[in-house]
Amino acid sequence: MPRTPAPDEGDLDSIPPPHPVFHVEQALLGALLLDPQHLRDVTGIGPDAFSTAAHGALFAAIRSLPAPDPVEHAKNTKWLAAVLTTAREQVRGLTAPHLHSLIQVCPWPRHAPAYARMIEAEHARRRLAAAAQRLTHTAGDTTFPQHMATTLTEADALALVVDDISARFPPHAGSLPRTSTPEPVTAHDEDAVDEERLLLATATAHPSDVEQMRWLMPGDFTQPLHAGLWQSLIALTRRHAPVDPVTVLWEARHRGLLGPGAEPRELLDLLAGPVGSPEHWAERVLQRSLLTTIRHVGRRIEAFTDDPATTPYQLVVGSRRALADLSAVRTRWHHATASPAQADKTARTRAAKATAAPRARPPRATGPPASRSSR
Structure with missing residues (x-):
């Protein structure tokens, strides 16, 4: 057998x-x-x-x-x-x-410090990879309670890991990573498309709100056509021009947005169905954009850590650049979701700095100068 x-x-x-x-x-x-x-x-x-x-x-x-x-x-x-x-x-x-x-x-036993430094460098790589993987997973898992807050907490944890590695391996000039990073992935999401259409329709119906939403950028949209229509709305409101579906259509025409899949009748129908408030849908669009950016940042940093040729110094520089892209979107998210009290406090602080009184100076003498006492 x-x-x-x-x-x-x-x-x-x-x-x-x-x-x-x-x-x-x-x-x-x-x-x-x-x-x-x-x-x-x-x-x-x-x-x-x-x-x-x-x-x-x-x-x-x-x-x-x-x-x-x-x-x-x-x-x-x-x-x-x-x-x-x-x-x-x-x-x-x-x-x-x-x-x-x-x-x-x-x-060579006397080379022990050099061996320890190599081990420290590889441990830094593993720590950074684990933090990036946790961030990517958290951003993509909507079952987490308080999903947005949990994801941003993981982003902060990743930034702390980068700071710690930077303290151990201070970056120097010419230490950019040479690793090819993955391209941003924008999956077709019907919910995202619907929310963007609702935002465009409600913003057309309430153009006065558009100027208050400068924190939303065309790049936050998943559809190029929607991004172009948002730019059209911004241009009209900044020129204080009349805003309605027809004027937006005309602005879109000048921007070359009309064509197959974007016929005039279709755009008019898209812009004529407002539901809810522009702020609500704009926050939804920005939230999706922020989560997409976070996932991409996590994948970029993972790509750095997966490349054995990337040094700890290059890991720090590449990760900081990726986190800077995330910080820009995150700042806009905080502006969008700040409570009225927080927004008012920020506005008052800025106004106080802009109109701060000059330092007090000694009053000018209006009478004749006092005579010096003789010594």
Whole structure:
């Protein structure tokens, strides 16, 4: 009877080789096991910086035990046995031969600080990738309670990770990432199309509200035709021209918006069905735009972290540029959703700065100057 292979037997070729940082971790651990005195030169990393639980457990054990006397350590393996016992409390599969193999693969123990810096850099990459993935997932999952607030909280957490990496690896000139980033994806969403049409219709019916919604930009629309019609509305209101479906149609004609799929009758029908208030639909359009921007930012940063050629310095520069794009849309979102009290407070603050009285000066003397007393 033929022997049935185990599920994973014969499939060893499908197991991916370890990442380069795995070998760096082995070299660092071997250096510290061979000469524990090098631990004082290792900074910037903890057990969580290692890519495997076994490596993290060994580093934690080495760090928790007092360094042995160099002479005694060269004569016996008592300290190595203590490290193994301590590490086994977290990972039971560790063996003494494994520790000796780590010592054997270490090229130069005195290079321990360089190995630690490499591990710190790869840990920064993993942290940034995880934060970007959480942001992308949160932005796309509408089941989260208070979805918008939760997503923005994740964006803040990602920014904190970038700041921390920047403090560890300050960027320098010429450190732009060379990674090709994904193009923005705008999926066809019937709800988004309907909301944009309702916004255009209600804004045409209430043009006085358009001037108050400067926080909404043509780029927030998912349909180029809708973006062009919004630009037409803005142009008419800024010129204080009459606004109705016919005047918007005429402005759209001058902007080259008419054509197949945008016939005059269709545009007139689109602009003639107002429901609700322009502010409500504009906020809906901007919210979708903000979530789309957040997802794209997350994917851009993930692309940086997936490229092994991207250095920590380049990760910082690329991530900050991506977050700057998000900040611009986020600022407009805050303007749109600020409460009347907040908006009034902001307006008063700006007005006070603009009309601030000059500093008080000593009053001018109107009478003859007082005579100086003789000394």
